[in-house]
Amino acid sequence: MIPAPAAAVRNIRSVVADRKNYLFPTSIRMNLMTLFYCLFSSLLLWFSFPMFNFQYFAWFAFIPLFFAIEGQTKRRAFWLSYFSGLIFFILALYWLIHVTLTGLIILSCYLAFYFALFGYFFVGFKKRFSRFNILLVIFLSSVWVILEYLRSQLLSGFPWVLLGYSQYLNIKIIQFIDITGSFGLSFLVIFVNLCIFKIIKLSLAKNFKLSFRVSLGLLLIFIAIYGYGVHSVKKYSSQSKTVLDVSLIQGNIPQEKKWASIYRHRIKEIYFDLSRRASEGRPDIIIWPETSYPDYIVDVDKESFSSMIEMVRQVERPILFGAVYQQGDEYFNSAFLIHSAAPNPTIYGGDKSATSVFLRHAQDASKDAERSRSTTLSKPRALVRGASNELT
Numbered sequence: 001m002i003p004a005p006a007a008a009v010r011n012i013r014s015v016v017a018d019r020k021n022y023l024f025p026t027s028i029r030m031n032l033m034t035l036f037y038c039l040f041s042s043l044l045l046w047f048s049f050p051m052f053n054f055q056y057f058a059w060f061a062f063i064p065l066f067f068a069i070e071g072q073t074k075r076r077a078f079w080l081s082y083f084s085g086l087i088f089f090i091l092a093l094y095w096l097i098h099v100t101l102t103g104l105i106i107l108s109c110y111l112a113f114y115f116a117l118f119g120y121f122f123v124g125f126k127k128r129f130s131r132f133n134i135l136l137v138i139f140l141s142s143v144w145v146i147l148e149y150l151r152s153q154l155l156s157g158f159p160w161v162l163l164g165y166s167q168y169l170n171i172k173i174i175q176f177i178d179i180t181g182s183f184g185l186s187f188l189v190i191f192v193n194l195c196i197f198k199i200i201k202l203s204l205a206k207n208f209k210l211s212f213r214v215s216l217g218l219l220l221i222f223i224a225i226y227g228y229g230v231h232s233v234k235k236y237s238s239q240s241k242t243v244l245d246v247s248l249i250q251g252n253i254p255q256e257k258k259w260a261s262i263y264r265h266r267i268k269e270i271y272f273d274l275s276r277r278a279s280e281g282r283p284d285i286i287i288w289p290e291t292s293y294p295d296y297i298v299d300v301d302k303e304s305f306s307s308m309i310e311m312v313r314q315v316e317r318p319i320l321f322g323a324v325y326q327q328g329d330e331y332f333n334s335a336f337l338i339h340s341a342a343p344n345p346t347i348y349g350g351d352k353s354a355t356s357v358f359l360r361h362a363q364d365a366s367k368d369a370e371r372s373r374s375t376t377l378s379k380p381r382a383l384v385r386g387a388s389n390e391l392t
Contacts, residue, residue, distance in 0.1 A: 038065055041064045041065035042084050042085075049092055055170055058163065058166040077123035079116065080119060084115055089111045089112060144163070163186040165182065167185055175229035199215055244285055245281075246283055247317075253267055288319065290333070295323070318337060
C-alpha cells in the first residue's frame with residue numbers, strides 16, 4: 001500500500017508529465033532537437049569562415065548534421081540538409097543584404113540545394129554505412145566535391161565559400177593543393193568529418209578496437225599532409241625571391257552609394273587622396289580593392305584611364321585596381337595595372353585570375369625581375385583607410 005503523501009506526489013508527477021506531453025509531444029521535441037543539430041552545424045561552419053576564422057571548426061562542423069539526418073528517410077534528410085545549408089549561406093553571404101535582400105534570399109535558397117543533395121546521398125547509403133567502409137567514405141567525400149564543382153560551374157557558377165576556403169589560414173595543411181587544387185582540400189575536410197562521425201558512433205557502440213584503427217589511420221593521413229606542408233614551406237622559404245612592399249587602399253565606400261553616378265567623382269577623389277598618402281611610404285605597388293574604380297571600362301586605352309594615368313604620374317608608383325570591364329552586353333569583374341611615370345605609361349588588364357601577370361610587371365617596374373626566381377608580397381607596409389562617412 002502506497003502512503004497518501006507518496007501517492008499524491010506520484011499523481012502530481014503523472015499530471016505534469018501528461019501536461020508536458022500535451023503541450024510538447026515527444027515527436028515535436030525530437031523534431032526541435034533535430035533542427036537544433038542542423039542549425040548547430042550551420043553555425044559551426046559559418047564560424048570557420050571569415051569574419052570569425054575559426055578554421056578548425058570546419059573539421060567537425062558537419063557532425064551534428066550527420067546525427068540529425070542519420071536514420072531519417074531520404075526525403076526528410078534532403079529537407080533537413082536543405083535547412084542547414086540555407087541558414088549557412090544566409091549567414092556566410094550576409095553582406096549581400098547591402099546590395100539586394102531579395103537576391104540574398106534567392107541565391108541562398110538555390111545554393112542550399114547542394115547541401116540537400118549531399119544529405120540525400122548520405123542517407124541513401126546508410127545501410128552500407130552501418131559498418132565502417134573506407135570506400136563509402138571516399139565516395140561520399142567525392143560526392144561533396146562533385147557538388148561543389150557543379151555549384152562552381154552551373155548557371156554561370158558560384159565558387160564562393162567552398163569548404164576548402166575555410167582553411168586559408170592553415171598554411172602548412174593546405175600546401176598539398178598544389179597537387180589537388182582547392183577541391184582536394186574540400187575533399188579532405190568532409191572526409192575528416194565523416195571519419196570523426198564514424199569514430200564517435202563506434203565509440204558509442206563500444207567498438208573501441210575499430211574506433212582506434214580509424215583514429216590511427218586519420219592521424220597518419222594528417223601527419224603525411226602536415227609533413228608535406230612543412231617541406232613545401234621550407235623549400236619555398238629557401239628560394240631566392242624579390243619581396244614587394246605593398247600599400248593597400250580601402251575607401252570604405254558604402255555599397256548603396258558605390259555605383260550611384262552622383263558619387264563617382266567623389267569616390268575617385270577619395271581613392272586618389274588615399275593613394276597620395278600611401279605613396280609617402282614609397283611602396284613598390286599600391287593596390288585598390290575589387291571593383292573600386294567607379295566607372296565601367298569599355299575600352300582598354302589611355303583615354304579611358306586618363307585620370308588614373310595622371311595619378312600614377314603624381315605618386316610615381318604602380319597602381320593595381322579593380323574595375324568592371326564592359327564588352328558588349330557582358331560585364332567582367334576585372335583588374336588593371338598601370339605603371340611607369342614615363343610619357344607612355346603601360347596598361348595591363350584582364351581577368352582577375354591573371355594576378356601573377358600583374359605582379360610580374362610590377363616586379364619589372366621595380367627593376368628586380370632579372371635576378372629573381374619568384375615574387376612575394378610582403379605584409380602591407382600600410383593599410384590606408386578612408387572614413388566611412390566621407391560620402392554624404
